[in-house]
Amino acid sequence: MSLIVVGSMAFDDIETPFGKSDKIVGGAATYIAWCASNFTPVKQISVVGGDFPQEELNALSARGVALEGVQIKKDEKSFYWSGRYHMDMNTRDTLITELNVLGTFEPVVPESYQDCEFLMLGNLAPSVQLSVIDQLKKKPKLIAMDTMNFWMDIALDDLKKVIAKVDVLLVNDSEARQLSGEYSLVKAAAAISKMGPKYLIIKKGEHGALLFHDKEVFFAPALPLEEVFDPTGAGDTFAGGFIGHLAKTKDISFNNMKTAIIVGSAMASFCVEKFGTQRLREIKKQDIDIRIKEFVDLVNFDIALA
Amino acid sequence: MSLIVVGSMAFDDIETPFGKSDKIVGGAATYIAWCASNFTPVKQISVVGGDFPQEELNALSARGVALEGVQIKKDEKSFYWSGRYHMDMNTRDTLITELNVLGTFEPVVPESYQDCEFLMLGNLAPSVQLSVIDQLKKKPKLIAMDTMNFWMDIALDDLKKVIAKVDVLLVNDSEARQLSGEYSLVKAAAAISKMGPKYLIIKKGEHGALLFHDKEVFFAPALPLEEVFDPTGAGDTFAGGFIGHLAKTKDISFNNMKTAIIVGSAMASFCVEKFGTQRLREIKKQDIDIRIKEFVDLVNFDIALA
Numbered sequence: 001m002s003l004i005v006v007g008s009m010a011f012d013d014i015e016t017p018f019g020k021s022d023k024i025v026g027g028a029a030t031y032i033a034w035c036a037s038n039f040t041p042v043k044q045i046s047v048v049g050g051d052f053p054q055e056e057l058n059a060l061s062a063r064g065v066a067l068e069g070v071q072i073k074k075d076e077k078s079f080y081w082s083g084r085y086h087m088d089m090n091t092r093d094t095l096i097t098e099l100n101v102l103g104t105f106e107p108v109v110p111e112s113y114q115d116c117e118f119l120m121l122g123n124l125a126p127s128v129q130l131s132v133i134d135q136l137k138k139k140p141k142l143i144a145m146d147t148m149n150f151w152m153d154i155a156l157d158d159l160k161k162v163i164a165k166v167d168v169l170l171v172n173d174s175e176a177r178q179l180s181g182e183y184s185l186v187k188a189a190a191a192i193s194k195m196g197p198k199y200l201i202i203k204k205g206e207h208g209a210l211l212f213h214d215k216e217v218f219f220a221p222a223l224p225l226e227e228v229f230d231p232t233g234a235g236d237t238f239a240g241g242f243i244g245h246l247a248k249t250k251d252i253s254f255n256n257m258k259t260a261i262i263v264g265s266a267m268a269s270f271c272v273e274k275f276g277t278q279r280l281r282e283i284k285k286q287d288i289d290i291r292i293k294e295f296v297d298l299v300n301f302d303i304a305l306a
Numbered sequence: 307m308s309l310i311v312v313g314s315m316a317f318d319d320i321e322t323p324f325g326k327s328d329k330i331v332g333g334a335a336t337y338i339a340w341c342a343s344n345f346t347p348v349k350q351i352s353v354v355g356g357d358f359p360q361e362e363l364n365a366l367s368a369r370g371v372a373l374e375g376v377q378i379k380k381d382e383k384s385f386y387w388s389g390r391y392h393m394d395m396n397t398r399d400t401l402i403t404e405l406n407v408l409g410t411f412e413p414v415v416p417e418s419y420q421d422c423e424f425l426m427l428g429n430l431a432p433s434v435q436l437s438v439i440d441q442l443k444k445k446p447k448l449i450a451m452d453t454m455n456f457w458m459d460i461a462l463d464d465l466k467k468v469i470a471k472v473d474v475l476l477v478n479d480s481e482a483r484q485l486s487g488e489y490s491l492v493k494a495a496a497a498i499s500k501m502g503p504k505y506l507i508i509k510k511g512e513h514g515a516l517l518f519h520d521k522e523v524f525f526a527p528a529l530p531l532e533e534v535f536d537p538t539g540a541g542d543t544f545a546g547g548f549i550g551h552l553a554k555t556k557d558i559s560f561n562n563m564k565t566a567i568i569v570g571s572a573m574a575s576f577c578v579e580k581f582g583t584q585r586l587r588e589i590k591k592q593d594i595d596i597r598i599k600e601f602v603d604l605v606n607f608d609i610a611l612a
Contacts, residue, residue: 087489183393186532207513210530219527219604224516226492258607298525299605301564 002041003247004113004140005032006132007122007236008102009046009056009070010079013095014232014275017087021230024276025056027079028122028146031233034280035240035267036120037063038288040247043113045069045132047105049078059281068110076101089228090205109135117141118247121166122236123148126158133165142252144168145197146239149175164196167252170239172203185210186217199257201242203235211261213254220261221298223269223291230275234268237280241267266291308347309553310419310446311338312438313428313542314408315352315376316385319401320538320581323393327536327581331362333385334428334452337539340586341546341573342426343369344594346553349419351375351438353411355384365587374416382407395534396511415441423447424553427472428542429454432464439471448558450474451503452545455481470502473558476545478509491516492523505563507548509541517567519560526567527604529575529597536581540574543586547573572597 007029014021029046036042043066050073057067082096107128119140121129129145145166151159152175163169169192177183180191189200189212200212206228208221241264242257249256269291273279313335320327335352342348349372354363356379363373388402413434425446427435435451451472457465458481469475475498483489486497495506495518506518512534514527547570548563555562575597579585 184532184534186530204513207510208525208527217530217604218607219514219530220607221514221525221527224492224523224525226490228490255608262607298523301524301526301568302561 002043002116003036003118003120003243004043004045004069004109004116004132005029005036005120005122005240006045006107006129007032007124008079009044009048009052010081010102011051012232012276013080013082014230015084016089016230017085018227018229019275021275023080025053026081026233026276028124028233028236030056030060031236031271031277031280032120032122032240032243033060033065034063034277035237035271036244036247037065038267038283038285039241039244039263040118042066043069043110043116045107045109045113047071047073047101047107049076049101050074052078066112068112069108071101071105071108073101083232085231089231107132107135114138117250118243119143120239120243121145121162122239126151126155126162129162130158130165133162141250142167142243142246144170144239144243146170146235147175148172149178152178160195163192166197168199168201168257169197170201170203170235170242172205172235176200176202189217199254201261203238205231205234209238209261209265211254211257213257216254218254218258218261220258220265221295222265223294223298225269225272228272231272232276234271237271238264238268240264262292262295263288266295308349308422309342309424309426309549310349310351310375310415310422310438311335311342311426311428311546312351312413312435313338313430314385315350315354315358316387316408317357318538318582319386319388320536321390322395322536323391324533324535325581329386330582331359332387332539332582334430334539334542336362336366337542337577337583337586338426338428338546338549339366339371340369340583341543341577342550342553343371344573344589344591345547345550345569346424348372349375349416349422351413351415351419353377353379353407353413355382355407356380358384372418374418375414377407377411377414379407389538391537395537413438413441420444423556424549425449426545426549427451427468428545432457432461432468435468436464436471439468447556448473448549448552450476450545450549452476452541453481454478455484458484466501469498472503474505474507474563475503476507476509476541476548478511478541482506482508495523505560507567509544511537511540515544515567515571517560517563519563522560524560524564524567526564526571527601528571529600529604531575531578534578537578538582540577543577544570544574546570568598568601572601
């Protein structure tokens with residue numbers, strides 16, 4: 001019993017107002033795995049080229065991340081993305097995108113993954129996400145899916161097919177607006193719920209995240225930080241903390257999803273403190289517990305009103 | 307024992323993507339009084355022209371708002387503002403500003419106001435705010451102050467003199483950045499606390515509000531609404547709910563300020579539902595209690611982490 005994570009494992013080259021990363025390991029599934037493996041065993045599905053560092057694979061393996069589903073194409077190159085963040089750290093320009101191995105990726109779900117109860121579809125081509133769902137012999141207890149505006153622009157029909165099959169959809173505020181055609185996030189959530197997902201998480205970056213389910217709504221703030229050093233991977237890390245907590249507790253009630261969102265927010269707040277996955281590699285259980293306590297203090301108030 | 311409110315009472319002409327208000331009653335002190343009078347008696351200091359409707363003054367009076375400090379200049383016109391909101395409802399263009407009576411306003415604090423323990427300085431020329439502080443024979447238990455970027459642009463020296471004398475400063479996020487020269491709100495808060503205020507509230511509109519005090523921080527969300535119909539006066543209403551709750555409970559601890567911010571957020575969520583002060587005139591105590599309960603549900607989560 002554990003968690004399947006699907007997504008890119010890649011190289012990033014990041015420039016922020018605080019500095020340049022040079023070429024470092026990134027990719028949605030990399031961030032999700034580093035994060036979720038704090039809470040539960042992870043079974044990874046991805047593809048890398050011969051240039052992807054063996055030490056990175058070893059480090060993930062040592063954390064309980066199974067790599068049988070990670071295809072290594074020795075004669076090809078890994079996915080590569082280069083981007084530059086603006087001063088506000090919320091907007092960025094993509095400088096280079098080289099799909100490389102990702103362009104022809106056909107995921108294969110190993111037999112040893114078939115017992116997984118939780119499936120996290122990281123941001124990736126909807127056709128790849130759909131292929132993984134279709135290969136599972138038994139419907140997982142919960143399927144969560146992250147995506148982005150890029151797929152809404154070029155593969156909306158495919159995207160809608162996947163969205164119809166998932167339980168939880170994660171998008172940011174502008175993506176929720178684009179997908180629904182509604183400006184109000186409350187109306188956007190209602191429209192998106194009609195597409196399939198029973199739960200919708202709208203990520204608002206430094207402004208926190210909203211969880212919608214039926215008529216209920218929950219809000220989790222982002223931790224106010226002195227500096228956001230590098231936002232790359234924060235959304236993936238959030239997703240990893242969210243699904244990691246659910247997989248660990250095996251409780252998919254709305255109430256436990258609230259806690260899962262706080263865990264995701266706490267993990268994302270670590271991610272942005274250093275370049276790439278660096279901070280996620282350093283933190284221990286105690287750091288996570290302290291950070292979650294900070295979230296409790298941040299929103300806790302006395303409701304004794306006369 | 308009660309609350310002094312200082313600010314404009316005026317006419318607004320508002321255009322939003324949802325419609326036009328025509329010329330209606332507005333002004334910072336008007337919104338604050340309508341809101342705070344739900345919680346505590348209010349003693350108003352302002353100035354209006356002969357064109358200001360007597361029915362509005364009667365209605366405020368009937369709610370326990372003392373008007374002895376409101377100057378009526380029969381042969382002059384009230385302050386008038388006209389503005390148009392963009393689709394996002396967070397940005398607006400000012401179309402017309404006519405200072406009229408506000409241009410020469412010299413506030414006079416009536417003797418009957420001298421026993422007040424709480425002072426709310428609504429957005430107004432810093433020199434007027436300072437004059438009211440100076441006229442008080444005894445320092446109030448708490449002075450809170452709202453201001454805006456306009457005064458940072460044209461009267462920064464005066465503004466800093468007032469800020470040095472208040473306990474709580476309320477500004478929005480871009481104003482906090484302008485005042486401090488810091489982009490990070492955590493750093494902005496630290497810089498502004500050195501200017502005098504022990505407490506800083508940073509209003510983020512639809513993204514909620516932050517309260518900073520020493521090393522502590524509290525976050526209150528805004529209620530996700532289907533529609534924001536008219537944001538005019540939301541910040542003033544927030545201030546009115548905040549100071550109203552403090553004046554009612556006479557408790558100025560950090561803990562009670564958290565509750566006060568939730569009350570302010572709840573009141574602001576009513577304000578934006580209709581044009582001008584209309585919604586604030588309609589709501590009853592029961593509506594307020596239900597709305598505050600919605601805030602509890604919005605942020606409440608289970609922290610039992612293994």
